[in-house]
Each structure stands twice: as structure tokens, then as C-alpha cells.
Amino acid sequence: MTEPVLATLEQLVAEGKIVHYGTSVETPEMVRAFAAGASCVAAQQQFNVFGGNQETLELCQRLALAWLGAPTTRVVDAEATSGRR
Secondary structure (H helix, E strand, O other), X not given: OHHHHHHHHHHHHHOOXXXXXXXXXXXXXXXXXXXXXXXXXXXXEEOEOOEOOHHHHHHHHHHOOEEXXXXXXXXXXXXXXXXXX
């Protein structure tokens, strides 16, 4: 599944349309798959005080990939949180 995507991304690099790329799919397997591409430089994942994927973070460190932590956002109903219903 990732092979066609990586081939396309590497083609875009070869054509000078992009310089580098990364992935926002945070599973260790997907990070490894993207890291196989010569121009992959980063991985992004949900990471906050409530959780994150430590295995993916450590994998990024081992593979020398930049790691981008994306905050988890939640839409909160103001009436529900203020006790007014």
C-alpha cells in the first residue's frame, strides 16, 4: 500500500517539485515504511499529557526523523461544561 505513495513522493522529489516529505500516520509500521524512502524526514503523531505513542517517538529517534507532536483537540459544548442544560 505504501509503495505507490512512496514512489510518487520520490518522483516529485526527482522532478524538483518537493524536497522532502513525512507521514502523519503514527503507527511504528507506517513510520518504518515511509522512512524507507530516501527523502522522508519527519513523522507526526497525536501526543499530549494524556497519551501518545512512545514506541513511535523512540523509532523516530533511532531513524533520525524529525518528530512533530500534534495536539489532540476536542470540541467542548460550553453549556454542558457550565452545568446549564
